[in-house]
Amino acid sequence: MIPAHIYNDKEIFELEKERLFGRSWLFVAHESEVPEAGDYVVRRVLEDSFIISRDEKGEIRALFNMCLHRGMQVCRAEMGNASHFRCPYHGWSYRNDGRIVGLPFHKEAYGGEEGFKKKGQTLLPAPSLGVYNGLIFISLDPDAEPLEDFLGDFKFYMDYYTKQSADGIELRGPQRWRVKANWKIGAENFAGDMYHTPQTHTSVVEIGLFREPKAEKRKDGTTYWAGNGGGTTYKLPEGTLEERLRYVGYPDDMIARMKEQWSQEQLDVVGKDGFMVSAASVFPNMSFVHNWPRVEEDSDEVLPFISIRQWQPISEDETEIVSWFAVDKNASEEFKALSYKAYLMCFGSGGMFEQDDVENWVSLTSTAGGPMARRLLLNSRMGMLENGQNVVEPLTSDEYSGPGSTRIGYSEYNQRELLLRWADHLERPMEKAAQLHVGTDPIQAPAATEADPSRAAVGSTAIPADPILTKEA
Numbered sequence: 001m002i003p004a005h006i007y008n009d010k011e012i013f014e015l016e017k018e019r020l021f022g023r024s025w026l027f028v029a030h031e032s033e034v035p036e037a038g039d040y041v042v043r044r045v046l047e048d049s050f051i052i053s054r055d056e057k058g059e060i061r062a063l064f065n066m067c068l069h070r071g072m073q074v075c076r077a078e079m080g081n082a083s084h085f086r087c088p089y090h091g092w093s094y095r096n097d098g099r100i101v102g103l104p105f106h107k108e109a110y111g112g113e114e115g116f117k118k119k120g121q122t123l124l125p126a127p128s129l130g131v132y133n134g135l136i137f138i139s140l141d142p143d144a145e146p147l148e149d150f151l152g153d154f155k156f157y158m159d160y161y162t163k164q165s166a167d168g169i170e171l172r173g174p175q176r177w178r179v180k181a182n183w184k185i186g187a188e189n190f191a192g193d194m195y196h197t198p199q200t201h202t203s204v205v206e207i208g209l210f211r212e213p214k215a216e217k218r219k220d221g222t223t224y225w226a227g228n229g230g231g232t233t234y235k236l237p238e239g240t241l242e243e244r245l246r247y248v249g250y251p252d253d254m255i256a257r258m259k260e261q262w263s264q265e266q267l268d269v270v271g272k273d274g275f276m277v278s279a280a281s282v283f284p285n286m287s288f289v290h291n292w293p294r295v296e297e298d299s300d301e302v303l304p305f306i307s308i309r310q311w312q313p314i315s316e317d318e319t320e321i322v323s324w325f326a327v328d329k330n331a332s333e334e335f336k337a338l339s340y341k342a343y344l345m346c347f348g349s350g351g352m353f354e355q356d357d358v359e360n361w362v363s364l365t366s367t368a369g370g371p372m373a374r375r376l377l378l379n380s381r382m383g384m385l386e387n388g389q390n391v392v393e394p395l396t397s398d399e400y401s402g403p404g405s406t407r408i409g410y411s412e413y414n415q416r417e418l419l420l421r422w423a424d425h426l427e428r429p430m431e432k433a434a435q436l437h438v439g440t441d442p443i444q445a446p447a448a449t450e451a452d453p454s455r456a457a458v459g460s461t462a463i464p465a466d467p468i469l470t471k472e473a
Helices: 010-020 106-110 147-151 154-162 183-192 202-206 215-220 241-247 252-261 264-271 333-347 352-368 371-375 413-427
Strands: 026-030 039-045 048-054 060-064 079-081 084-086 093-095 100-102 128-132 135-139 169-179 222-226 229-235 275-282 286-291 305-315 318-328 405-408 435-437 470-472
Touching: 010 305, 010 413, 026 039, 026 048, 026 169, 026 305, 060 128, 060 135, 084 100, 128 147, 128 154, 147 154, 154 222, 154 229, 154 264, 154 275, 154 286, 169 305, 169 352, 183 229, 183 275, 183 286, 183 305, 183 318, 183 352, 183 413, 215 229, 222 413, 229 413, 241 252, 241 264, 264 275, 286 333, 305 333, 318 333, 333 352
Parallel strands: none
Antiparallel strands: 026 135, 039 048, 039 079, 048 060, 084 093, 093 100, 128 135, 169 318, 222 229, 222 405, 229 275, 275 286, 286 305, 305 318, 435 470
C-alpha cells in the first residue's frame, strides 16, 4: 500500500535529492555522443552540471562544470568540440581533461606558485564514473559499488537495447521537454505497467499503428525483475528465432549481427521462449523503450525502434524528460531513417504514446498534492492475494531462459521492487561529504583498480601523474 502523497511532497523530494540522487548510479551520456577527442556534452544531475568530455588521449571524463575560482560555469554550450574550457568571468582556463592551464596574472595577483599552486589543480571530477556498452554513468558517491555490480543481472536485458552488433549503438538527440508530473511515475510505468495499455493506449491500436488487433494482447507477455532493473515483454507468434525477429521488423543482416553478439540464453528468450523485450527501467530514473509500429500508411510492414530516456526531477511536481533515439551503429541508413520516424511517432515529444501517458501522470501528480491524498494508501498489490501469496507463480528455468523473477500477465511486482529500493535509500542517512580546498598542496586521487578497470571512481577521471585537490574531512 503506497501513501498517495509521495508523488507530490516537497519534504520527500528533498530527501530524494540528498539520499537517492546523492549516491545512485545515474545515466548521463553515451560514448557515441563524444566520438572524437575534444567532443563534449553538458549534462545535469538535478542542480549539478557536468561536462562529459573525451580528452586528447581518448579518455572519457565527467567534470563538475564549476570554475575553481568563483564558481562560474566554465562551459555554457550544450555540446561541441574544444581542447580547452575558459571561464567567462575571470578567464581561468582548463584542458578538456580538467587540468587548469591558464590563470591570468598568476604572479601579480597570487604571487605565483607560492601563493596559489596551479600545478596539479583540476576541475572537480565526478566522484564515481562507469561505462557499460558505451552508456556513461556517474555517481556522486565516491564509495559507490562498481557499476556492473549495481546493474547486476539487468545487464542481460540491457544488451538487447545496446548491443545488437560489435560496434554497439549510436544515439540521436536528446529531445527535452518538461511535464508537471512527479519523476517516479514514469519510471514505474516503464518498469512494468502493462495493465494501463488496454485503457490508456486503446486509440493507438484502433488506428492500426500495430499488427496486434487488441491492446489486451499485452497480458500474454511477461514482466521481469533482475538486478537493479525490470521491464516487460511481448509474446511473439510461433516460429524460429529468425522468423520472430523478422516479425518485429529486423532485416536479415541485423539478425545475423544479433546472433553473433547475444549469448545463447539471450537468443533463447526470443527464439525458444518466444518473448521480445519492450519497455524497461533501471533504478532510479533511466528507462528503455523497444517497439515496432507501422511507419508507412499503405504498408503492413513494421519498423522497430529503441529509445533511451531519463526522468530528470525538477521539483516534487515537475520532471524534465530527456529522450534519445538509439540504433545499431551498423544498420543501413534506410533502416535508421525509418526507425527514427517510428520513434518520433510513438515516443518523441509529440508521440502518440507520450501524449496518452502524460495526461495521466499530470493528473495523478496534481491530485497527490492536496490534503486528502495524505489520508489515502494507494493499492499497489496487483499480483498478490490478500494473504500475500502470488496470483501467478514465477516462470521456471525450463519456461524462461533469462535471469530474474519473471511472470506472465498483469502485476505490480516491478513497481514494488522499484519503490522498495527508493524507500531503502530514503531511510539511510548520508555521510557528510568531504570539503575540498583549492590551491593548497594537492593529493593524489585513488586510481581505478585492476580488478575493476571499468570503474572510474574519482581516481580514473583524474590525471594519473598529477594530484587533484586537497581534501579535508
